Amino acid sequence: MNWITNYVRPRINSMLGRREVPDNLWIKCPETGEMVFHKDLEENKWVIPASGYHMKMPAKARLVDLFDDGHFEALTQPKVAQDPLKFRDSKKYADRLKDSRVKTDQEDTILAGVGTVEGVKLVAVVHEFNFMGGSLGIAAGEAIVKAFERALAEKCPLVMFPASGGARMQEGILSLMQLPRTTVAVDMLKEAGLPYIVVLTNPTTGGVTASYAMLGDLHIAEPGAEICFAGKRVIEQTIREKLPEGFQTSEYLLEHGMIDMVAKRHEIPSLLARVLKIMLKRPAAVGELVPAAKAEPQKVSA
Incomplete structure (x- = not known):
């Protein structure tokens, strides 16, 4: 048992009013490095709002x-x-x-x-x-x-x-x-x-x-x-x-x-x-169409 880590530090934090912060509160976008609050990410279906990166x-x-x-x-x-x-x-x-x-x-x-x-x-x-x-x-x-x-x-x-x-x-x-x-x-x-x-x-x-x-x-x-x-x-x-x-x-x-x-x-x-x-050959609602692929393919060489 580490006496300083397990006893002294929690006592000091409690006296100073400090709280432990979970490591996963903020999530970094792999593409841009932007930090996103985890609740915002979950509400956006784990898609980074700014970059559109799909986590x-x-x-x-x-x-x-x-x-x-x-x-x-x-x-x-x-x-x-x-x-x-x-x-x-x-x-x-x-x-x-x-x-x-x-x-x-x-x-x-x-x-x-x-x-x-x-x-x-x-x-x-x-x-x-x-x-x-x-x-x-x-x-x-x-x-x-x-x-x-x-x-x-x-x-x-x-x-x-x-x-x-x-x-x-x-x-x-x-x-x-x-x-x-x-x-x-x-x-x-x-x-x-x-x-x-x-x-x-x-x-x-x-x-x-x-x-x-x-x-x-x-x-x-x-x-x-x-x-x-x-x-x-x-x-x-x-x-x-x-x-x-x-x-x-x-x-x-x-x-x-x-x-x-x-x-x-x-x-x-x-x-x-x-x-x-x-x-399934079921009738679709009025105006309901299947959209074309919305991808914007990257320009790459074969």
Whole structure:
């Protein structure tokens, strides 16, 4: 026990009327360096007001923002084997899971829910990046499969919001097996004639990009999102060449035909509702049109 830190300093602070200030009250914009009060950032859907930079959005907050009046039925996290390989690097995998659960208040990286968006019923699946980088393991794979099965049972579309570093290395080949499992689930939904839309967020990489994240009927991306399989640094070291400016961003992918549109976070719920009404052949409201992609692609060399 540190007597000065744990006893003397709190006593001095209490006598002087000082209060401890949490470290996360102010958040720095990665693009401009601007400091934003956390409450203002949350109220603006984790988008920096001045620069428009899209910060990572917590999974539960994204579902609340997506569904009508913030109401949805959260899908139960399936029970799976924990730490099947008894993996350990600098820390036990079991301890990493415990830490992430405390940090995020989630069982694993996937959070799924059923609700309506402007009256359109759908299943939404969201990655929580703060849970071990949104990595895809057995629990995440099972949760995704169950979400697709729920969409099939409800005969409704499914919208995926990936944010992941890829497969979870602590589960080895068992993690990689989730790629074909989730791909089969996507095929089942498509065979049933139900729409599958992917909203790519920052970052979407690795095995997640190599499977269900790039199999949608429509691919929408948030501005500035990194979308790739291998990272830019890895590619540069492999080919020994400098890559173009803005390489692997959502704007670059839009310009090169890899995705369908780029949309700001505030526009996504209404955009999804309009697109799904068209896909489901439902009548749209008077004057309700699907806007063209509002991205302003960066000028980059091929």
